[in-house]
Structures are given as C-alpha cells and as structure tokens.
Amino acid sequence: MKPMIDILSLPLDELTRTMRNDYGKGLFHAEALYREVFKNGGNNIGNAPEFKGSPRLWTALEQTIHLSPGQVEKTIEEEGLVKFITELTDGLKIESVIIPMTRHNTLCVSSQVGCKMGCKFCQTARMGFKRSLSTSEIVGQVFNARHHLGYDIKNIVFMGMGEPFDNFDRVMTAVKILNSQKGCDIALRHMTISTCGVVPGIERLAQMNLPNIRLAISINGPDDATRSALMPVNRRWPLAELKKSLEAYPLPHRGVFLFEYILIKGVNDSMDHAQKLARFIHPLPVRLNLIPYNPVTGFDHQSPSDEQMHNFAQMLTDKRVFVIKRWSRGRSVSAGCGQLGKI
Numbered sequence: 480m481k482p483m484i485d486i487l488s489l490p491l492d493e494l495t496r497t498m499r500n501d502y503g504k505g506l507f508h509a510e511a512l513y514r515e516v517f518k519n520g521g522n523n524i525g526n527a528p529e530f531k532g533s534p535r536l537w538t539a540l541e542q543t544i545h546l547s548p549g550q551v552e553k554t555i556e557e558e559g560l561v562k563f564i565t566e567l568t569d570g571l572k573i574e575s576v577i578i579p580m581t582r583h584n585t586l587c588v589s590s591q592v593g594c595k596m597g598c599k600f601c602q603t604a605r606m607g608f609k610r611s612l613s614t615s616e617i618v619g620q621v622f623n624a625r626h627h628l629g630y631d632i633k634n635i636v637f638m639g640m641g642e643p644f645d646n647f648d649r650v651m652t653a654v655k656i657l658n659s660q661k662g663c664d665i666a667l668r669h670m671t672i673s674t675c676g677v678v679p680g681i682e683r684l685a686q687m688n689l690p691n692i693r694l695a696i697s698i699n700g701p702d703d704a705t706r707s708a709l710m711p712v713n714r715r716w717p718l719a720e721l722k723k724s725l726e727a728y729p730l731p732h733r734g735v736f737l738f739e740y741i742l743i744k745g746v747n748d749s750m751d752h753a754q755k756l757a758r759f760i761h762p763l764p765v766r767l768n769l770i771p772y773n774p775v776t777g778f779d780h781q782s783p784s785d786e787q788m789h790n791f792a793q794m795l796t797d798k799r800v801f802v803i804k805r806w807s808r809g810r811s812v813s814a815g816c817g818q819l820g821k822i
C-alpha cells in the first residue's frame with residue numbers, strides 16, 4: 480500500500496516528488512491534482528483529462544488521496560461577517576472569519592487551537608492552549624471557505640486563534656501552498672501574518688526572502704509597563720527588542736508594517752500613551768490600525784469614547800503617523816478582534 484497523499488498539506492514541489500517516487504509521474508499530474516483540488520474543490524478529480532485517460536493510475540490514486548479540511552459545523556452571520564466553526568478530526572474546534580471587503584473577501588485564519596500567549600484582552604487566551612494546527616488544517620480553512628461555503632477568498636490574514644509564529648513551520652508551509660499559482664493562487668502581498676511580538680519569528684520571517692508578505696504586529700501598549708500588563712509576551716521580548724527586529728526587517732520598497740493597537744478605556748488610551756506610541760513608531764514605516772476594545776468575559780474594561788479615540792488618533796496624525804480608525808465589526812457574533820474562542 481502506498482502512503483497517503485494529504486494534498487492540503489503538500490506544496491506543489493513535494494507533491495511532484497511524491498508523484499514521481501510513488502507513481503512514476505511528475506509535475507504534469509501533480510499540477511492537475513492541485514488544480515482539481517484547490518481550484519475546483521476536489522470532487523471530480525477522476526474525470527479530469529489527465530486521469531480519465533489513465534484509469535489504472537486513477538484507481539491507484541483514489542486509494543491514497545486524502546482531503547481533510549475539517550468539518551464545517553456551523554456558520555454565524557451578522558454585521559456582514561461570517562464566522563464559521565470547524566470540527567477537526569480529534570473533535571477540537573476552531574473558528575475562522577470571512578470579512579467581505581469592497582472588491583473581494585478576506586479570510587481570518589486560525590493557526591492554533593487556543594493560544595499560549597495569554598493576552599489579557601483576548602478571548603482565545605481564555606481557552607488556554609490545546610495544540611497547534613497541522614498545515615492541512617490551516618489550508619483547510621481556506622478550502623472550506625471557498626468550496627464548502629462558496630466565498631471567493633482573495634486575502635488571508637493569520638489573525639484568528641493562536642500565535643502564527645508559535646507554529647512557524649506549518650504556517651509557512653501553508654503560505655507556500657496558498658501562494659501557488661497552480662492552486663489557490665493567493666498573492667503574497669494579499670497575505671498578512673499577525674504576531675503579538677514573537678521576535679524570533681520576526682527574525683526567521685526576515686530570512687525567508689518573502690518581502691511581499693505583510694507583517695502585522697499587535698502593539699497595544701507604548702511602554703513596557705503598559706504592554707507587559709496586557710501582553711505577557713512583552714516580558715520575554717520587550718519593546719526595545721521588538722523595535723530592533725523591525726528595524727532589521729527587509730521591508731520591500733514603500734512597504735509598511737501594520738500595527739494594531741486596541742484602545743482600552745483608562746488603560747492605554749491617554750494622550751501620554753499616544754505620545755509614547757508615536758515615539759516608539761518613529762522612524763518605522765507603519766500603518767497603525769486603532770481598534771476600540773471589544774469587551775470579552777473576564778477582562779472587565781470598556782471601549783474609549785468616540786471623542787477619546789478621535790483625540791488619540793489626532794495626536795498620532797499630528798506626529799506624522801498614518802492612522803486608520805477601525806470601528807470593529809462583528810461584536811455580536813464574537814468575531815471582532817480578540818474575540819475568537821467562545822465556541
């Protein structure tokens with residue numbers, strides 16, 4: 480019996496190697512499999528011209544090809560967002576969120592079940608950490624959004640459950656698979672990896688020569704005391720170390736870092752915080768997303784007023800920081816920033 484071919488976990492070059500070693504075929508058939516699975520949903524592979532004429536090959540492949548995107552258990556739609564819950568083969572569940580944009584849809588993908596990082600404002604952190612997702616479970620979220628739920632997904636953000644750099648190798652393999660023009664064909668510039676500030680992950684990504692992939696950093700505190708109180712990761716890699724890793728990061732020409740800053744009333748939303756944040760950002764090229772805090776159970780704080788948020792943003796704009804104010808969508812379905820995990 481030949482080994483199983485878990486297509487959702489295999490970059491095209493590995494699939495080609497498998498086809499060569501196990502079936503005496505090569506790129507031609509590997510590309511056909513990729514097309515049938517990633518572009519056409521994988522329901523009719525045997526009828527593709529490359530396999531229809533080779534019934535013996537198809538009979539052999541049929542026994543070994545394995546598609547395991549996980550079972551979409553339910554979808555919840557509100558305020559224009561679609562959150563879907565996937566049951567994995569071991570019964571654990573993950574959440575993903577489809578965010579319709581003006582021209583196409585973005586999918587917010589999970590990389591772990593739960594999270595170790597313990598950010599205070601985050602619902603996922605309250606689940607604790609169960610395990611990291613396999614590559615096929617990460618890619619499977621895109622597969623299901625496209626082929627099970629029928630959404631044309633053109634943007635991926637690794638901002639769902641988990642810290643992507645805590646599952647670095649599998650996330651990067653997923654990026655490679657999703658990027659393949661023969662399959663999902665999602666451009667690197669349409670993929671964003673969001674980290675809470677895991678400096679070794681930033682350094683590893685810097686070495687991968689993928690300049691077009693976008694890097695987002697969840698900041699949320701402009702000084703070590705404020706940030707460490709909200710994000711324990713800051714005790715391990717404080718702001719100065721984080722900044723050093725960003726200064727060394729090979730951004731492309733005109734590239735920017737995406738900074739996320741969740742504004743929490745009375746915690747990190749003062750004018751003093753805004754000034755410190757501007758100082759931390761300078762001279763990095765940054766697009767700063769300001770997001771009002773979405774209340775989660777167990778962290779009893781509130782969003783700032785619109786006026787406070789406006790003043791905070793204005794202070795940064797005056798210091799030449801490029802600011803976008805986001806009025807977080809999806810609160811009622813727990814699909815807003817930091818709210819995944821109430822499964």
Ligand code: SF4
Pocket residue numbers: 594595596597598601602603604639640641642674675697817
């Ligand atoms: S915000 Fe992100 S890194 Fe922090 S606990 Fe939540 S999922 Fe983990």
